[in-house]
Amino acid sequence: MAAQFAEQAERERRLPAELSAALADAGLYRLCIPAALGGGEVAPAELVQAIEALATGDAAAGWCVAICATSGMLAARLPEAAAREVYGSGGVVGGVFAPSGRALAGNGDFSVSGRWRFASNVENCDWLMGGCVVFDGETPRTLPGGRPDVLLALVPRERVEVIDTWSVSGLRGTGSHDMALDAVDVPAGRAASLITGRPLADGALYAFPPFGLLAVSIAAVTLGIARAALDDLAALAGVKVPTLATRKLAERAGTQSGLAQAEAGLRAARALLLAAVEDAWAAARAGGAISVELRAGLRLAATHAVGASAAAVDTAYGLAGGSAIYETSPLQRRFRDVHAATQHLLVGPATWELAGRTLLGLEVDDSQL
Numbered sequence: 001m002a003a004q005f006a007e008q009a010e011r012e013r014r015l016p017a018e019l020s021a022a023l024a025d026a027g028l029y030r031l032c033i034p035a036a037l038g039g040g041e042v043a044p045a046e047l048v049q050a051i052e053a054l055a056t057g058d059a060a061a062g063w064c065v066a067i068c069a070t071s072g073m074l075a076a077r078l079p080e081a082a083a084r085e086v087y088g089s090g091g092v093v094g095g096v097f098a099p100s101g102r103a104l105a106g107n108g109d110f111s112v113s114g115r116w117r118f119a120s121n122v123e124n125c126d127w128l129m130g131g132c133v134v135f136d137g138e139t140p141r142t143l144p145g146g147r148p149d150v151l152l153a154l155v156p157r158e159r160v161e162v163i164d165t166w167s168v169s170g171l172r173g174t175g176s177h178d179m180a181l182d183a184v185d186v187p188a189g190r191a192a193s194l195i196t197g198r199p200l201a202d203g204a205l206y207a208f209p210p211f212g213l214l215a216v217s218i219a220a221v222t223l224g225i226a227r228a229a230l231d232d233l234a235a236l237a238g239v240k241v242p243t244l245a246t247r248k249l250a251e252r253a254g255t256q257s258g259l260a261q262a263e264a265g266l267r268a269a270r271a272l273l274l275a276a277v278e279d280a281w282a283a284a285r286a287g288g289a290i291s292v293e294l295r296a297g298l299r300l301a302a303t304h305a306v307g308a309s310a311a312a313v314d315t316a317y318g319l320a321g322g323s324a325i326y327e328t329s330p331l332q333r334r335f336r337d338v339h340a341a342t343q344h345l346l347v348g349p350a351t352w353e354l355a356g357r358t359l360l361g362l363e364v365d366d367s368q369l
Contacts, residue, residue, distance in 0.1 A: 002057035009060045009173025010333065013166050019061065020092070020124040028054070028065045029092050032072035032213070034201045037088045039072055041205055044213055044277045048220040055224025056231075059337035060173025062224050064121035066217035068094045071129060073210045074152055074192060076201035082189035083201075086154050091126030095119060097214070098345075099150040101181065103132035103191065105141070110134070110186045112153045115163070119179040122162050128179060129154045132191075143196065147367065151197075154190040155181060170333075170340030195367045207284040209369060212298035215346040219273055219302040222309035222341050226266050229334040233259060233316040236331075242321060255319050262315040269301075269308035276301035295369035296358035303351040306342055313338045 005019040015023075023029060031047050033039020042050075047069060055062025071094055075087040086093060101114025116130050134141040134149040141149040163178040199206035237250035237259075249255050276297045283290045317324045317335045324331040341347075357364045 002054050002061035004057075006058035006060070006173065006330075006333070009058060013172050014123050014175030015060060015064055015121060015173060017124065020064070020121070023061065023065060024090075024092055029068040030072060030087075030090075031065075031069040032205065033075050033087050034083075034203060034206075036201065037075060037083060038090070039075070039087065041203055044205070044208055044216065044281055045274060047213070048216055048274065048277060051217055051220035052224040052227070055221040056228045057224075058173065059221055059225045059334070059341070060171055062221040063171055063174045063218075063341070064094075064124075066214070066221055067120040068092055068125070070210070070214045070217055071095060073206065073213065074129060074154070074194070076199040076203070076206040077192040077194070077197045078154075079189045079200065082154075082187070086127050086190065089126070092121070092124055093127045093129070093154070094121050094125040095127075095129030095152070095154075096179070097129075097131050097152065097194070097211075099131035099133050099148070101130045101132035101153070103134050103151060103153055103186070105134055105136050106185075108188050110151075110153060110188065110191055111183050112155070112181050112186050113183050115178055115180040117165070117178050118176045119162070120174045120176040122160075122177050122179055123175050126157050127154055128157055128160050130179070130181065149193070150195060151191045151193045153186045155184055155186060159184050168340065170336035170338070172336075204281070204284040204287075207287075207290060208280060209290060209295045209298065211346060212280065212295055212302075212369065215299050215302035215351075216273060216277055216305075218341060218344050218347055219305035219309075222306045222338055223266070223270050223273070225334050225338045225341070226262075226309035226312040229313040229316040229331060229338075230259065230262060230266065232329075232331050232334070233320055236320055236323060236329075240321075240323060249319070249321075258315050258319050262312040265308045266312045269305040273301045273305045292358055292364065292366050292369060295366070296355045296364070299346070299351050299369060300355040303347045303355075306344075306347040310338045310342050 031040040035041040096116040103110040129152045161180040240249045
């Protein structure tokens with residue numbers, strides 16, 4: 001179904017309401033919400049595979065599910081009444097994890113202001129979260145070690161100003177506009193930290209590192225894009241005879257070799273990602289702490305998968321020749337989409353340094369994992 005709406009999503013720069021409603025009805029936005037609240041509370045590998053399958057049809061649909069589904073992890077850190085208010089109603093929850101806002105502490109609540117970029121699927125959400133630095137008066141609150149105290153604040157969609165900024169090269173259909181709040185009161189029960197907060201809900205999923213889960217979800221989107229791109233190339237190669245050639249594209253040794261190498265790279269990256277997810281999941285299910293090494297392994301595997309996916313798409317796009325530049329070719333959209341995904345902070349170049357420090361036994365800021 002996602003593939004059927006891909007052109008419309010691209011054109012309208014958002015997921016069509018009909019598609020978003022279908023995703024909601026299928027429970028895809030609620031995969032990480034506790035079962036006690038009517039959510040899926042699925043194993044991380046199931047989340048990865050669901051997102052990957054969606055992204056094979058259309059990257060925008062996979063991306064929006066990745067963001068909104070992982071937003072459900074916050075439900076496990078809220079008091080039960082607040083969690084039921086936000087997540088128990090069946091509405092779509094999304095938002096931005098980056099601490100671009102300011103939460104002024106008051107008497108049992110916060111006054112939240114700020115502007116956040118990349119609010120994916122914002123127009124289809126019922127509740128939105130924004131990362132905030134906590135302030136006591138004019139002074140930012142700090143944690144031991146000097147880091148700012150950061151929390152996520154949840155507000156109803158109608159209190160949010162959506163600013164049309166999403167004119168971009170790739171992932172156009174995600175509708176990731178800016179959102180803004182101006183001194184909106186948020187009860188303390190609707191704010192929590194993914195860094196210092198501890199899950200109030202039982203379940204192995206909530207011992208899984210939230211940022212690691214988001215990173216592997218982003219990687220799942222790119223794996224889906226790459227899978228579709230290689231399939232697109234195979235279909236094209238079976239019918240296209242390049243200009244001044246006498247044989248089909250599929251009969252060329254360069255096409256055969258290039259496709260095979262891209263396929264091997266993609267399969268290897270996917271296997272590494274799923275292995276890292278299963279290793280961390282086994283530790284979560286065992287009830288112990290998930291080690292820094294396992295958390296770093298998730299981030300390493302996610303970043304590698306994104307890079308390998310982009311490389312596979314580049315190969316497919318290059319081998320397709322001039323056919324790939326037309327709007328009638330899905331390869332041009334896959335090329336733009338995968339290179340938009342590579343820009344996400346959680347799978348960016350800094351991840352290699354973070355993972356490398358762990359492999360070398362050096363001190364790392366594990367709040368980033």
